[in-house]
Amino acid sequence: MSKPNLDVRDVARLARIQLTDEEATTFQAQLASVLEYVEQLSELDVSHVEPTAHAAPVFNVFREDVPRPGLSRESVLANAPHAANNLVVVTKVIE
């Protein structure tokens, strides 16, 4: 297992979370100890082991592609932080 060099601020930026200085310092130390703990997985030889993504014995589940009613526009817009003219108003994306 490669040596962890987690830069909490950099990863938080990737995850689109702003951190305060205090959070960054605290998380850095806490996550370093969690990563140190999970280092124990490197003790095992898993070179011939297949990965398990999920535990159910089903793959490629399909259903008939039949149209059916969705949620009403009103019920969806009622949850929008900002709605107008029957649309969700979003933060400006392009200048």
Place this chain on the structure above:
Amino acid sequence: MSALTDLTISELQLGFRKGDFTPVEALQALETRIAAVDGSIGAYLSRDFESALAAAESADISLPLGGVPIGIKDVINVLGEPCTCGSKILAGYRAPYDATSIERLRAAGAIPYGRLNMDEFAMGSSTENSALQVTRNPWDLSRIPGGSSGGSAAAVAAREAFGTLGSDTGGSIRQPAALCGVVGLKPSYGRVSRFGLVAFASSLDQIGPFARTTRDCAMLLNALAGKDPRDSTSLDLPEEDFTRALGRDLHGVRLGIPKEYFVDGMDPRVRTKIEEAIETCRQLGAELVEVSLPHTSYAVGVYYIIATAEASANLARFDGVRYGHRAKNPKDLLDHYFRTREEGFGSEVKRRIILGTYVLSSGYYDAYYLRAQKVRTLIRQDFTAAFEKVDALICPTSPDLAFRIGERVNDPLRMYLADIFTIAANLAGICGISVPCGFVEEDQRPLPVGLQFLAKPLDEARLLGIANAFESASPGHSSPC
């Protein structure tokens, strides 16, 4: 005569059918009880009495759960009600639809009533990560109820719910059930549809019931189980009656004692109670066999890689665009995302999203995520081998008693290790149940201990039968408050 709220679900139903009382009276008694005790316990986040009353007035008591109010963890969507997930980021959200589990409860005649507190997005083992309120253990109000489904467990324990739904990703049903002295069942992966459950870690999450008896849990599972075209992981299986193996003893049952679950680190008083419970099972006719699950010590590490990786992807949807909290006056789109998520998420959620993003990031994926998935295979194989020798495993649910509120909040790793006996079941997709097995006195207060049984995937009927046999041989207990 005991209060209506002391009745189990099956007793309540019998009373409805005999005409001793009505669903409206039961709902009113329940609401009176909640009003009396929940101020000190804090299990409920919200309740809609008027719509529950309307449902109680028209309840069909001939249905399997006809007229029975069921409390819902605040992570499962119920039409028209809040679904906060214990987070500020979902402030103001009201569910525009029913989860499949809720549709199924309604179809069985039950009345979803009340939203129950939880660790934010089900991340935690104490319910202390709720951004909304503190939930206290009914047996000692200075202690945590366990988590993440702490509200669901505490409400049943305090007799301010007949039964509740929770979700279990790494022990979030079984551990709070143990710490509150109630029964909590985690069904096998694929048994219950998750459509309408807000996703935490999709390869691990499962919805399940809390109640005061194994019979009540079996009745609730009867309603919940089944294939749902809207959840491709739900399995298409013949309908079955999960109460069918109740009422038997343990003759002919082989119970495995996993030796790795009886190592140092467990509270010795918990260990004594578990050993007494194992002896009870022997007296009930069970054959006891020592088994080995050699990769047990890796389960917590595997879990915190896989669960955080999946969470980092699942929680990307909370972006302040379509619903929930949105930061005020963002200067651009990036600022909108950064501040919405900073303001909306609590510390544990941020920590886990960051860890999950890291283990999935380029250059670290193979070392962490892929390796964890491979060790997950070894953990599954341990269980497969064990279940070739035995019908079920018997072990503790939690290594500890309920701890004091605030005692572990600054030490996430220590908090994670509290899930050591429950996590592997989620990784392997098997089913598990926690049943009360006695009390340990601490500070002149009895604190419950939970006994866990684990069985192979889709063997819930047998699991419930075994747990029921043990339960029948144990003394019941009165209300903590």
